[in-house]
Amino acid sequence: MKKIILILIAFLLIISACSPEKNDTSNNPLQGAVQEFKITAKQxxxxxxxIEIHKGDRVRLIVTSLDLPHGFSILEYGINERLNPGEPVAIEFTADQEGEFTMFCxxxxxxxxxxxxxxxxxx
Ligand SMILES: [Cu+2]
Structure with a gap:
């Protein structure tokens, strides 16, 4: 019984020793930075x-339609917003998937x- 408790304590110590490392990378100014992009949409x-960003970045897109109502979507990130002309829409997310993604109307x-x-x- 004592052995099990000791193993559990050792396990918890390992977990708590690992998690500050995770926090460190997200606080790294080169990796977890907020990237803001102003994007305009028109026919x-x-x-x-x-746009190019780094994995782990916090991203803020400010998207504005200049003419008609458009949509702004990035499927893989679950983004789909309606853009009314002249009304900026702010979209925030963390870039947690690597690759090339289509943003489309x-x-x-x-x-x-x-x-x-x-x-x-x-x-
Ligand atoms: Cu369209």
Whole structure:
């Protein structure tokens, strides 16, 4: 019985010794920084078209439509917002998945709606 308690205590010590390390990386100014991007949407493009961030970054996108209602979506991040013209929408998330993700208009806005895309690169 005592052995089990000792093992449990050892286990807890290992866990508590590991978790401060995790906190350290998230406090690392190079890794956990907030990256803010101002993105505009209009028929039929986003500007900038490509954004690059680092895995672990806290990201704030401020997206504004300049003409008609558009949508702004990044499926893999569960993002889908409606953009009313002239009303900035703030979208915040942590870049926890690495790769290249399509950001696209999710609200029909005209003949080239399906071409209205951009790219988010998370390294
Ligand atoms: Cu559209």
């Amino acid at each position: 039929f493009a986003f500007e900038p078209e490509t 999710s609200l029909y806005c005209g003949s080239e709606h399906s071409e209205m895309k951009g790219k988010m690169i998370v390294r």
